[in-house]
Amino acid sequence: MHPHLIFWISASVRLGIVLGTAAVCGYFFGLTTGFALALLGMLSLIFVQLKYLLNLSDWLDNPSSARLPDGWGAWTEIFSRLYKLRRGDEKNQSELAEWLARFRQAMTLLPDGVVIMDDVMFLEWCNPIAERDLGLDLARDKGMRVTNLVRAPEFIDYIILGRYETPLILSVRERKLVVHVIPFENRRQILVTHDITESERIDMMRRDFIANASHELRTPLTVINGFLEIATMQPDLDVAIRNSHVKLMVEQGERMQRLVEDMLTLSRLESADFQLRPxxxxxxxxxxxxxxxxxxxxxxxxxxxxxxxxxxxxxxxxxxxxxxxxxxxxxxxxxxxxxxxxxxxxxxxxxxxxxxxxxxxxxxxxxxxxxxxxxxxxxxxxxxxxxxxxxxxxxxxxxxxxxxxxxxxxxxxxxxxxxxxxxxxxxxxxxx
Structure with a gap:
């Protein structure tokens, strides 16, 4: 049966009971008594409805499925439906809170810094890596403008220009970071920081290694090539001088050999495929x-x-x-x-x-x-x-x-x- 039909039948029954009782009393005790009873019954029904409306108003100020009032008549169905709706809302809120906790835990475990800001760069949330990289403190800085917290001119220019398609290379707090701002939703932005300090150090070591190795090899090669050129251009060179040149070339060749052997040894020691055999x-x-x-x-x-x-x-x-x-x-x-x-x-x-x-x-x-x-x-x-x-x-x-x-x-x-x-x-x- 349709809920509206049930409501009107229930209301009609209650109204009929009140009017019927008043009519019976009026028949036996007079019209005035019957009218008074009918008026009293109607006022009682109105009072009960007003009381439940007041209870509903109080509950709406602090809705909770645990403190939903009981009902009578049509209010029983109303409060029952409100209870189901509230229980559903509480379940959804619980699930959302659980997912939010999981999200924050996942963001906390990320190796990169994550900062969530609103559309005017006020800090809403950040993970510990972002606190370390940018010198933030979520408990202290929440609600403050990020450009006031990170006082690097290139960072402020990057934010003002808004050219987020290209990441920013930022040096801050003795670290080198790649900073990228990602707009999402209508009024939110995510700032991501990636620490490249170690990779930059390794790249610099690699460049220095190549430069130093080239320099170390250039000297003996220059000596050897020079003496070979002299030997080619002066085939009648004195034997003693030629022997001294050969001796120096042998020494430089041995030096190159030692250098190459040491470089190969280092490369082998650093290789993950070269396992230690105890x-x-x-x-x-x-x-x-x-x-x-x-x-x-x-x-x-x-x-x-x-x-x-x-x-x-x-x-x-x-x-x-x-x-x-x-x-x-x-x-x-x-x-x-x-x-x-x-x-x-x-x-x-x-x-x-x-x-x-x-x-x-x-x-x-x-x-x-x-x-x-x-x-x-x-x-x-x-x-x-x-x-x-x-x-x-x-x-x-x-x-x-x-x-x-x-x-x-x-x-x-x-x-x-x-x-x-x-x-x-x-x-x-x-x-x-």
Whole structure:
């Protein structure tokens, strides 16, 4: 049956009961009594309706399905339908709140910064990455204009011009960011920040590496090409001069070969496809060979000693030999004649440790943090005199990273240096 029909039937029944009762009373007790009862009944019906209207008004001020009033008559159906509608609204609001919480959590976990603004750039919400990148604080800055919070002239110009089709490269708070504004809805905009500081640093290192490698290769190639040109243009050149030229070309060729080998070693160590193949590294025999090589390089100009009081370890013998040999070779090259070089292998609470100590020229503190960079040299002229490639300590760093070890450098200019390699205790092996 149609709800309107039910309503009118119910209202007619109630009205009929009131009028019928009044008519019966009027028949038995007089017309005046019947009329009075009819008036009283109608006023009662009106009062009940007004009371339910008041209850409805109070409920609408704070609608909640838990406090919806009960009804009588037609109000029962009205309140029942309102209850269903309110329950549906509460369910939808709960789902929206859940989705909003999920959205904010997802935005919080994004690696990029996200800022939501209105059409006049007032901050509505931002994630922690945006707070870090732009120096914002959501609790403090919400409702403030973003252009007043990020005081970079290029950022303000970008916002004012509104040319959002091209991202902005912004340097702020010692970071380099790619900033992109994306309009959405009618009165909302999203500002996205992407931190490219690390990628820019890697690109710069790559450019520096190529430039330095080209420079290092250019010198020996220039020497070799120059002597070859002389030999071509002067076929009757004196034998002694020709031999000296050949000797210099051989030296420069060997220098290029060492440089290329070190570059290939670095490339291999950095490759994800070059997996570490652990084996037993026999430290005693390895250090004995390294000492022999150091003595040959020194040619009796230094006092070299070696103390071994530690276990063998597990790792790549070739890589660890390369790292330790580089440290010892550097000590020989940068220690003056009659200097002392001490090699020590020992076991510590943190794990096996190897260190090379010398009384050489030492290193100033400002250089120490950069020693493991490719082609970084404290004294370029001295490094070339000692035939260094500038890649030795970079190789050491990558070998140690692959073996979960780290390099400790302690140096005083004019006093000497100590390069220590600290291995983790888990790679130490018991004696056979």
């Amino acid at each position: 084996e037993r590294v026999r430290i005693h025999s390895m250090l004995s060979q390294i000492v022999q090589e150091a003595e040959a390089l020194s040619a009796g100009k230094h006092q070299i000693s070696c103390e071994i009081d530690g276990p063998d370890i597990q790792g790549s013998s070739d890589e660890i030999r390369s790292a330790l040999s580089n440290l010892v070779t550097n000590a020989v090259r940068y220690t003056p004649v009659n200097g002392t070089i001490k090699l020590v292998w020992k076991n510590t609470q943190q794990g096996p440790q190897f260190y090379v100590q010398d009384n050489g020229i030492g290193i100033s503190p400002e250089h120490i943090s950069r020693l493991t960079e490719r082609f970084y040299r404290v004294d370029k002229s001295r490094s070339r005199e000692t035939q260094g490639t500038g890649l030795g300590l970079a190789i050491v760093k990558h070998v140690l990273i692959r073996h979960h070890a780290h390099l400790l450098i302690d140096s005083v200019p004019g006093v000497g240096s100590q390069f220590a390699v600290q291995f983790p205790s888990r790679i130490a092996l018991l004696d056979d």
